[in-house]
Amino acid sequence: xxxxxxxxxxxxxxxxxxxxxxxxxxxxxxxxxxxxxxxxxxxxxxxxxxxxxxxxxxxxxxxxxxxxxxxxxxxxxxxxxxxxxxxxxxxxxxxxxxxxxxxxxxxxxxxxxxxxxxxxxxxxxxxxxxxxxxxxxxxxxxxxxxxxxxxxxxxxxxxxxxxxxxxxxxxxxxxxxxxxxxxxxxxxxxxxxxxxxxxxxxxxxxxxxxxxxxxxxxxxxxxxxxxxxxxxxxxxxxxxxxxxxxxxxxxxxxxxxxxxxxxxxxxxxxxxxxxxxxxx
Numbered sequence: 001x002x003x004x005x006x007x008x009x010x011x012x013x014x015x016x017x018x019x020x021x022x023x024x025x026x027x028x029x030x031x032x033x034x035x036x037x038x039x040x041x042x043x044x045x046x047x048x049x050x051x052x053x054x055x056x057x058x059x060x061x062x063x064x065x066x067x068x069x070x071x072x073x074x075x076x077x078x079x080x081x082x083x084x085x086x087x088x089x090x091x092x093x094x095x096x097x098x099x100x101x102x103x104x105x106x107x108x109x110x111x112x113x114x115x116x117x118x119x120x121x122x123x124x125x126x127x128x129x130x131x132x133x134x135x136x137x138x139x140x141x142x143x144x145x146x147x148x149x150x151x152x153x154x155x156x157x158x159x160x161x162x163x164x165x166x167x168x169x170x171x172x173x174x175x176x177x178x179x180x181x182x183x184x185x186x187x188x189x190x191x192x193x194x195x196x197x198x199x200x201x202x203x204x205x206x207x208x209x210x211x212x213x214x215x216x217x218x219x220x221x222x223x224x225x226x227x228x229x230x231x232x233x234x235x236x237x238x239x240x241x242x243x244x245x246x247x248x249x250x251x252x253x254x255x256x257x258x259x260x261x262x263x264x265x266x267x268x269x270x271x272x273x274x275x276x277x278x279x280x
Contacts, residue, residue: 002220002221003222003223003224003225004188004194004206004219004221004222004223005206005207005208005218005219005221006208006216006217006218006219007034007216007219008217009208009210009214009215010027010214010215010217011026011211011213011214012025012041012043012215017042017056018054018056018105019054019056019057020054021051021052021054021056021107022052023044024043024044024045024213025040025041026041026213027118032121032249034217035193035195035215035217036193036242036244037120037169037240037241037243038118038119038193038195038238038240039064039119039120039121039247040117040119041116041117041118041119041197042117043115043116043197044113044114044116044117045112045114045213046112047111047113049109049110051113052107052113053107053108053109055105056105058078058102058103058104059104059252060100060101060102060253060273061100061101061102061103061252061253062097062098062100062127062252062253062254062255062264063121063122063127063254063264064097064119064121064122064254065095065096065097065119065120065122065166065168066094066097066117066118066119067092067094067117067118067119067120068087068092068093068095068105068115068117069091069116069117069154069173069175070087070091070114070115071090071115071175071199072089072111072112072113072115073088073089073111073113074087074089074110075087075088075093075105075106076105076106076107077093077104077105077133077135078103078106079095079102079103079131080101080102080103080274081133083133085133085135086108087135088110089138090138090141090175091135091136091137091138091141092136092154092155093133093134093135093136094134094135094136094155094164095131095132096122096129096130096131096132096133096166096168097131098122098127098128098129098130099127099129099130099131099275100264100267100273100274102273102274114199114200116197116199116236118238120166120169120171120240121169121243121247121254123168123169123245126169127255127256127260129168130275132167136154136155136164140163140164141153142163144158144159146184147182147184148183148228149176149177149178149179149184149228149232151174151175151176151177152175152177153174154173154175155171155172156170156172156173156174156239157172158172158174170240170241171238171239172238173236173238173239174236174237175199175235176235176237177232177233177234178203178226178227178228178232178233178234178235179232180229180230180231180232181227181228181229181230182228183226183227183228184225185224185225185226186223186226187223188222188224189239190220190222192220192240192241193240193241193242194217194218194238194239195215195217195218195237196210196215196216196218196224196226196235196237196238197213197215197216197236197238198210198211198212198233198234198235199212199213199235199236200212200233200234201228201229201231201234202229202233203227203228203233204226204227204229205225205227205235206218206224207225209229248260248261249261250264
């Protein structure tokens with residue numbers, strides 16, 4: 001049994017995006033290769049509505065999937081396919097941009113906004129699949145008791161239980177809650193690409209103390225041990241398969257080649273970016 005260890009740590013930094021939303025950017029261009037296939041991870045955590053109510057006005061995506069987990073607060077999604085939907089307090093939005101979509105995200109006032117958005121890369125064969133939107137509501141998320149807390153199964157499978165499964169890049173996503181001094185050992189497929197993000201509190205991951213709002217990439221192995229300190233901890237465990245493909249990244253669009261990227265922006269300028277749309 002090979003224990004996983006930490007390959008690298010990335011602590012988030014404060015920035016703003018969209019129309020001025022304050023967030024913690026954890027993963028991005030400089031980490032895309034090592035965290036493959038996770039391209040981006042932004043964390044939201046605020047009790048001040050002025051930090052986030054400006055939202056993210058309508059903008060395009062191509063070549064990726066965006067996954068938003070709102071543990072506290074709410075997020076309203078509207079897109080060029082005609083979808084309009086609100087998630088909140090423990091729910092997930094899973095949007096496949098594929099060949100191209102435009103969407104906006106608004107963030108209503110709430111006592112606290114806490115959550116993340118990550119970008120999951122699509123393989124070259126799936127870059128131009130039809131766009132799609134799916135909401136994983138609270139009733140569809142199983143909470144699995146463990147000895148020292150609970151695991152919310154956001155996607156994939158855990159301990160023989162299966163949750164929502166994406167259509168393209170495989171993904172297991174767990175929201176792990178540990179009681180003070182509690183621990184969990186998570187079995188892992190040996191060669192899966194696995195990262196953990198400390199959403200709230202610090203934790204001891206693979207024997208190393210990791211501060212809050214920090215992502216760690218793990219080495220290959222068959223299991224991972226996570227321990228809480230004297231305080232409770234909330235962590236996101238994300239497991240997928242490496243794509244090992246070239247990345248051409250321009251703003252909200254991620255393709256494999258510079259030519260594909262330039263074609264996408266040409267289509268945006270010409271008004272031919274969306275293969276299917278509903279005008280508002």
